[in-house]
Amino acid sequence: MAKLNNMEVAIVMVPLPAQGHLNQLLHLSRLIAACNHPIHFASTTAHLRQAKTRVHGWDPLSISNLNFHELTIPDYQTPPPNPNSNTKFPSQLMPSFHATCHLRHPVTSLLLELSRNYKRVIVIYDSLIAWVLEDTPSIQNVECYSLRCISTVSIRLWRDDSITPEFAEYVKIQKEFREKINRGDLFNSCYEVEGLYLDSLAKEKNAGVKQWAIGPLNPMKLFDRRDQIKPHECIEWLDDQEPNSVIFVSFGTTTSLSDEEIQELAIGLERSEQKFIWVLREADKGDIFTGESRKVELPDGYEERVGERGLIVRDWAPQLEILGHVSTGGFMSHCGWNSCMESISMGVPIAAWPMHSDQPRNAFLITEVLKIGLVLKDWEKRDELVSSVAVAECVKRLMDSDEGNEVRQRVMELRKSVVDGGGSSKEMESFIAHITR
Structure with missing residues (x-):
């Protein structure tokens, strides 16, 4: 894979604060950081701790150019899950999703700082946190690309019978913001797994919006840490x-x-x-x-x-x-x-x-x-x-x-x-x- 010029491009990762989403952005950070490129992974203090605590399959200490930025937002309530709810959708996470709106100004400040030191700043953001990047069109050398953390088959065959009305409205809002800033989509998938659906989705893209199927993002060969720590x-x-x-x-x-x-x-x-x-x-x-x-x-x-x-x-x-x-x-x-x-x-x-x-x-x-x-x-x-x-x-x-x-x-x-x-x-x-x- 081609090496990147550190003085030319900076890459910022902005994840949704949920484990499956944090995990994919962190794995993607590893893959790009391995090209000797500085990665800036930006989230709240608690969710950075969550991502780093649960990472496995590779050695985080092996990548020195992975930089974590702890962003502060107002406190919010985190209710417990309801095992007896009539739906399995994790509504207990919605307050943390809504609270991400407060990341807009801290993320913009980070991007402005980086934009002064690099020719181009690339933002790879979770497609469900697009509203954080509302200010990016005003920063000339920033480009935004979304990571779609779900399968392409689910995008092609989507139905609302598996989510709540509250989340459906949240998704709608993020889509509206995404359409204003997005230069392309990344997928944790590959043509061997989802070729039919990837091709179908590509045909419907707006002009100028590209897509790349770069998965699996997780390591295919696992790092053995037995000489460092006791196995689980x-x-x-x-x-x-x-x-x-x-x-x-x-x-x-x-x-x-x-x-x-x-x-x-x-x-x-x-x-x-x-x-x-x-x-x-x-x-x-x-x-x-x-x-x-x-x-x-x-x-x-x-x-x-x-x-x-x-x-x-x-x-x-x-x-x-x-x-x-x-x-x-x-x-x-x-x-x-x-x-x-x-x-x-x-x-x-x-x-x-x-x-x-x-x-x-x-x-x-x-x-x-x-x-x-x-x-x-x-x-x-x-x-x-x-x-x-x-x-x-x-x-x-x-x-x-x-x-x-x-x-x-x-x-x-x-x-x-x-x-x-x-x-x-x-x-x-x-x-x-x-x-x-």
Whole structure:
């Protein structure tokens, strides 16, 4: 990849304050910083801490030209998640989304400072935080490019039945700001995964607005930190298991399961008689470092009964490293786009249980188009409780059947085509050439 002239171009990253979005911008920062280019990652103090605390798969200390800018905004309330809400959408995050409007002036100040020292300032911003950049048209040498943190299939097939009216209005506002400032779109995707939808989207672009499919943004080869720090308990536990023998169960950082759902899932995993790692934690609040979190209860004696066959993790876990472990053979997932791309990157098939937002369309891509996963919960039956019988049956199919082996083989072949194809690296080179033209 071409090296960048440090005195010519500065790149500023402006993420949405939610884990899946922070994660993608930080991974992208790593990729561009590796070209010996200074990156300025700007967010609130709490969300910078969140991003740095949870980063994994690569060594942050290896990149000296990654600069973090702590921006201050007024205090706001961060309500707890509601596991009994009639929708799985994480409404508890909306106050933090709305509070990002206060980042406008701090971000503008940063851009003005950089614009005096560089020929061009490139802003890569989350498409859902466009209003922060309202002042950029008045700064002559600033260009803005959005990172679309969702799949292109979800953009092409979008429906509002997976979000709340409040969030729909928020998205509408951001789209209006984005249309005023945007020079191009970046996607955490590649043509091997979403070629049909990427081509379709490109045909509808306004003149002058480009797009680049630069994913997977997460590392394809993981950095081993065992000589630096003690591995997470999950990794040590996986070291003792057989290859492809464990299903990883995790529904991301924005989903809260009700007590009833947890009971059915627990019984289903037990009855499946398969090995599992289950990340059983409450969804994130707007500020993950404040307040108490709900402690989820399992059936009496459950952890003793599953014994050495099941590991319950009640805190954040290094998902990418778990998926990349040779013992992990399946992934029960909400089908968030980070999870989908990480699963493809590591060659792990999915048992799909979509919860909200782009996830139903991602599940469709995984199970119906790419055929690298099985449906655990049909989105059209989203109001129905997933039974323990359904959980046990799906887990057995994925982990211990000819059908599951075929699905696993397909995802391994897709992973190989993504790695060998090199399309996303060429797209990244194209983007670098464009911003350094």
